[in-house]
Amino acid sequence: MxxxxxxxxxxxxxxGLPLKWVKFPNGLNLMVVENRDDPSFVYQTWFRVGALxxxxxxxxKRTGLAHLFEHMMFRGTQRFPDGVFDRMLTRTxxxxxxxxxxxxxxxxxxxxxxxxxxxxxxxxDRFQNLVVDHKLLETEKGAVLGEYRMGxxxxxxxxxxxxxxxxxxxxxxxxxxxxxxEDIQSFSVEDANYFYSKYYHPEGTTLLICxxxxxxxxIALAEKYYAGIKKGGVPKKVAPPVEPxxxxxxxxxxxHGQITEPKALVSFxxxxxxHPDMPxxxxxxxxxxxxxxxxxxxxxxxxxxWVNSVSAHVDQFEYPGLFTIDFELNPDNDVETVLxxxxxxxxxxxxxxxxxxxxxxxxxxxxxxxxxxxxxCSFLGEYLVSAGDPLYGFEMLEKIRQLKLTDIHKVVGTYxxxxxxxxxxxxxx
Amino acid sequence: MKWITERxxxxxxxxxxxxxxxxxxDDPVEQAGIANLMARSLLWGTKKKGQLEFNQxxxxxxxxxxxxxxxxxxxxxxxxxxxxWLKFLALFREMLLEPAFSEDxxxxxxxxxxxxxxxxxxxxxxxxxxxxxxxxxxGTHYEAPPEGRVETLARISAAQVSEHYRKSIVSNxxxxxxxxxxxxxxxxxxxxxxxxxxxxxxxxxxxxxxxxVRGRKAVIVHKKEMSTTPVFFCxxxxxxxxxxxxxxxxxxxxxxxxxxxxxxxxxxxKNGWTYGASSGFGSLMGRQASTSFYxxxxxxSSEFAHLAIPKALELFSDYRSKGLDAEEFEFAxxxxxxxxxxxxxxxxxxxxxxxxxxxxxxxxxxxxxHKQAMKKITLESVNQVVAKRFSLNDSVVAVAGDETIxxxxxxxxxxDSVEVLENV
Numbered sequence: 001m002x003x004x005x006x007x008x009x010x011x012x013x014x015x016g017l018p019l020k021w022v023k024f025p026n027g028l029n030l031m032v033v034e035n036r037d038d039p040s041f042v043y044q045t046w047f048r049v050g051a052l053x054x055x056x057x058x059x060x061k062r063t064g065l066a067h068l069f070e071h072m073m074f075r076g077t078q079r080f081p082d083g084v085f086d087r088m089l090t091r092t093x094x095x096x097x098x099x100x101x102x103x104x105x106x107x108x109x110x111x112x113x114x115x116x117x118x119x120x121x122x123x124x125d126r127f128q129n130l131v132v133d134h135k136l137l138e139t140e141k142g143a144v145l146g147e148y149r150m151g152x153x154x155x156x157x158x159x160x161x162x163x164x165x166x167x168x169x170x171x172x173x174x175x176x177x178x179x180x181x182e183d184i185q186s187f188s189v190e191d192a193n194y195f196y197s198k199y200y201h202p203e204g205t206t207l208l209i210c211x212x213x214x215x216x217x218x219i220a221l222a223e224k225y226y227a228g229i230k231k232g233g234v235p236k237k238v239a240p241p242v243e244p245x246x247x248x249x250x251x252x253x254x255x256h257g258q259i260t261e262p263k264a265l266v267s268f269x270x271x272x273x274x275h276p277d278m279p280x281x282x283x284x285x286x287x288x289x290x291x292x293x294x295x296x297x298x299x300x301x302x303x304x305x306w307v308n309s310v311s312a313h314v315d316q317f318e319y320p321g322l323f324t325i326d327f328e329l330n331p332d333n334d335v336e337t338v339l340x341x342x343x344x345x346x347x348x349x350x351x352x353x354x355x356x357x358x359x360x361x362x363x364x365x366x367x368x369x370x371x372x373x374x375x376x377c378s379f380l381g382e383y384l385v386s387a388g389d390p391l392y393g394f395e396m397l398e399k400i401r402q403l404k405l406t407d408i409h410k411v412v413g414t415y416x417x418x419x420x421x422x423x424x425x426x427x428x429x
Numbered sequence: 430m431k432w433i434t435e436r437x438x439x440x441x442x443x444x445x446x447x448x449x450x451x452x453x454x455d456d457p458v459e460q461a462g463i464a465n466l467m468a469r470s471l472l473w474g475t476k477k478k479g480q481l482e483f484n485q486x487x488x489x490x491x492x493x494x495x496x497x498x499x500x501x502x503x504x505x506x507x508x509x510x511x512x513x514w515l516k517f518l519a520l521f522r523e524m525l526l527e528p529a530f531s532e533d534x535x536x537x538x539x540x541x542x543x544x545x546x547x548x549x550x551x552x553x554x555x556x557x558x559x560x561x562x563x564x565x566x567x568g569t570h571y572e573a574p575p576e577g578r579v580e581t582l583a584r585i586s587a588a589q590v591s592e593h594y595r596k597s598i599v600s601n602x603x604x605x606x607x608x609x610x611x612x613x614x615x616x617x618x619x620x621x622x623x624x625x626x627x628x629x630x631x632x633x634x635x636x637x638x639x640x641x642v643r644g645r646k647a648v649i650v651h652k653k654e655m656s657t658t659p660v661f662f663c664x665x666x667x668x669x670x671x672x673x674x675x676x677x678x679x680x681x682x683x684x685x686x687x688x689x690x691x692x693x694x695x696x697x698x699k700n701g702w703t704y705g706a707s708s709g710f711g712s713l714m715g716r717q718a719s720t721s722f723y724x725x726x727x728x729x730s731s732e733f734a735h736l737a738i739p740k741a742l743e744l745f746s747d748y749r750s751k752g753l754d755a756e757e758f759e760f761a762x763x764x765x766x767x768x769x770x771x772x773x774x775x776x777x778x779x780x781x782x783x784x785x786x787x788x789x790x791x792x793x794x795x796x797x798x799h800k801q802a803m804k805k806i807t808l809e810s811v812n813q814v815v816a817k818r819f820s821l822n823d824s825v826v827a828v829a830g831d832e833t834i835x836x837x838x839x840x841x842x843x844x845d846s847v848e849v850l851e852n853v
Contacts, residue, residue, distance in 0.1 A: 016439055037438060039796070040774040083689070083698070090689050091760055093767025112770035142701015142730075149656035149730050150704055153553050257654045258551040261544065291493065292472060293484035302473070302480055305537045308544030330544035353485060360491035360510065367441050368508060371777070429654075 005030065005219060005227075014394045015370040019380075020215050021390075024223070026231050027203030031390060032218045033210040033376060041211030042373045043109040043119050045127075046381045049199040050104045051179075055172035056238040059194060064179015065187055067100040068144050069195050073107065074098075075136045077129040082136055085122055092118060100177055103318045104385035110374060113212040117221055123207075124225035127200065132192040141184055148178050155256040155263060159326075159426050163265050166252040167322055167422040171243040201232030206384055208377045240319060243269070250422045255429045261308075263328040264335050265424040266342055268415050270323045273316040273386045279399040280411040281314045281323060287350055287358035287408065288312040288325070290365070295345055295354065296325065306333045306341075318386045322422075323415065335425055346416050355405055366397060430621060431604035433783045436611050437776035443514045444777070445507050445607040445620065448788075451597035452501040453575040455633050462577015463585050464498035466538065467593045471496050473534040476527040480534065483524070492517045498575050500714065501635060502788075503598070511613055522623040528594065535587040543579045550853065553659040553728065553829055558713055559853040560648045561661045561827035565722065571638040571714070599630030606784050608776045637719025640665040642825055647839035647847040650829040657703075658734035658835070659726075660828040661713070662741065664820060666723040669716045669789035675806050676814040677710070682761040684708055684748045685725060689760075691744055692725070702733035706741065718789040723819070731830060735838055738828070742842060749819045752812030766803045770796055 005022035013019050013033070021031045054065045076082035089096050094111035109119050151157040161176050168174035178184075207226070209218055246269060270281055288296045289312040300307045307327040315321025325342055329335060369375040384390040456463050472494065474480040487494055491510035496503070509517045549555050559574065566572045573581065603624065607614065640663070667677055678686070685692035685708025692706040706727035713722045725745060729737035753761070773779050773796060782793040794802060828835055832849045839847045 038774040039770050086689050090687060090764045093764055093770060110771060112767055139699065139701040143697050143704055146657070146702070146704035146730050150728060152656040155551055257652060258553070260547040260551055291484065291488040293481060293488045298481050301541060302537065305540045308541055308548055328548055330540060331547065353489060357485050357489040361488050364491045364493060364508065364510065371440055371775070
């Protein structure tokens with residue numbers, strides 16, 4: 001067996017850019033999208049571990065560690081102590097950050113060309129050699145609690161927390177990614193080290209690099225810096241409990257000091273991202289709220305002036321998620337009237353004109369995203385972790401192009417019922 | 430007509446923006462918000478098409494169209510699938526030349542914008558930025574936000590909106606910025622024809638927002654039960670084309686302009702008091718051709734506000750009096766020189782620089798030109814500029830939180846006045 005990387009796939013993406021995907025013997029995937037038009041590149045590291053894992057892990061069973069740990073990944077190794085990682089990248093003009101979500105953690109750098117080796121050196125180092133220091137962990141908890149409290153002051157964040165904890169009774173999607181204040185405070189250095197040694201392995205991890213890089217040189221550098229990382233074994237995936245079907249409407253209400261007018265979320269259970277109905281659900285969201293000519297925008301904002309904002313969106317998670325309509329009332333309007341109308345507007349058949357409009361608005365959004373290198377990477381990375389295939393987004397777009405009105409009406413009939421919806425209403429104190 | 434263009438070899442879209450020389454700073458004080466109301470009402474139908482029909486036709490072409498007024502300009506922003514660009518222009522022409530401005534539509538739009546104004550105040554950062562600009566720009570045409578106020582919008586009629594449009598959306602006072610593949614950039618005459626059908630008119634003259642407070646003033650928006658304490662602090666700022674702009678940017682990078690800055694290191698990395706802290710030149714009013722503001726923003730956990738706010742003020746005072754050290758200077762110079770590549774690495778970003786050059790007079794430099802300019806800057810010149818150009822005598826701080834805790838804090842910090850507001 002060869003010790004070098006094996007070619008997995010080589011193709012031209014639908015956005016016209018070449019992709020080369022290789023896999024190293026230790027299980028690490030590398031995807032390079034070469035685009036020499038502009039003198040910069042984006043470097044993303046996708047770990048297939050997120051907030052879901054901490055809740056399914058027998059030893060942890062708490063919330064917020066995946067996110068707190070992501071913060072600690074910036075606080076030093078033996079070779080590059082606290083602060084050095086950021087300073088080295090910043091000195092060469094780049095910037096970096098990370099995001100944690102239910103099914104994944106993504107670390108990224110945006111750099112000017114010529115700095116690829118430096119990024120690889122730094123990223124490969126913290127991949128293997130992180131040192132979690134007690135004092136720094138305690139200080140970082142303060143920053144994370146600051147982020148948590150910023151969310152508490154935002155009524156939208158609070159509303160969504162209520163939504164997921166109400167719509168899901170047993171599935172861990174009911175917990176927040178950032179975690180509870182009590183859990184965040186409780187994590188120790190041992191917990192962080194346990195999480196690092198259990199979940200940060202080359203198997204299942206993917207480097208996604210897009211921009212002004214040479215593909216062959218990138219693969220050679222990855223071999224130099226990453227091929228020596230030992231396999232750690234893929235942790236046994238513990239399937240989360242299956243959410244039982246919802247048979248009656250659920251409601252949650254809350255009051256918030258920042259709210260001026262009532263806001264509401266109405267939500268329906270939908271399948272995971274790989275389900276064949278997902279393209280129709282995505283298009284339905286566009287038909288409902290993408291653009292001023294969309295059904296909800298026109299009816300509620302422009303015609304009746306009941307609300308000042310409305311959006312519809314569907315989760316594209318690995319496991320079943322939610323389709324949510326989110327709106328905020330204008331003064332002197334009644335939430336119940338809008339909720340009643342939502343049912344009418346969802347079930348009223350759509351026209352061919354609405355279908356064409358919604359489809360073109362969705363395509364427009366995707367094409368706009370492809371003009372940004374970071375979004376190209378994320379388009380591949382998000383589907384890699386949620387659907388198990390980085391090219392799934394392109395496949396989905398092709399399916400969306402083929403959808404007919406009957407497909408839309410079918411998903412409306414399948415997933416949208418007053419009996420299975422969850423409603424969250426936020427009001428002023 | 431001025432055209433600013435950038436070629437993009439891979440895009441499947443045509444992007445263009447049209448800038449008209451009218452904004453909210455031209456609004457009569459009692460009709461604050463009329464420019465923005467006029468701009469947005471263009472999307473509420475034409476004389477031939479109702480609102481739904483008009484927007485559905487635009488959107489079925491795979492186009493997005495938005496119109497809005499800022500302080501000094503009204504901007505039409507368009508993105509359209511390139512194969513539909515000419516079809517889109519026919520609808521765009523109809524919107525520009527035959528807007529409906531119906532009484533009913535204007536009334537509904539006013540209700541909508543009034544709701545949006547209330548909604549924005551839920552955002553703690555926006556809340557304190559409003560309190561601050563109200564204090565610092567009180568009595569000027571920049572005091573009200575571009576969307577106006579609930580009470581001023583109520584006074585505006587459809588006839589006044591129509592008249593405002595006739596006077597201000599004029600062909601000789603606009604410029605166009607566009608990104609597309611070359612073959613579409615070659616078709617600009619189609620858009621030029623549409624714009625030349627507009628009447629010509631008189632140019633608006635204005636001086637831009639300028640800091641108008643003497644002394645040290647504090648404003649507290651009294652809010653109980655907040656988990657964080659959002660705080661904006663500002664002093665007189667600098668024009669975008671200021672002769673010392675590179676020195677000021679190097680200084681700011683070290684003080685609060687980057688994640689490695691002193692503000693972040695002290696308030697977040699060392700003490701864990703806040704999730705974020707930053708400083709900059711355009712955070713409050715956007716970058717301006719006028720002096721505007723230099724500001725600091727942070728939002729410590731409320732339990733640490735009494736520590737974080739004095740520390741931020743102390744850091745700023747130290748920055749002004751002591752400047753940077755040699756290591757900091759070399760670090761910032763390197764970061765900003767190399768990082769400039771990321772500011773010019775896409776057609777959209779290059780276009781934005783060209784627009785800035787046209788509007789503010791700030792020269793658009795290539796990567797190499799910028800590198801040469803940065804090489805000429807020295808530590809001494811940065812520290813001289815920082816010491817000379819920043820004044821601590823005149824400043825405003827705005828904060829949202831519990832007045833019983835915050836008022837003594839600002840009195841201790843020796844602010845000349847501490848004003849408490851129930852809302853903004």
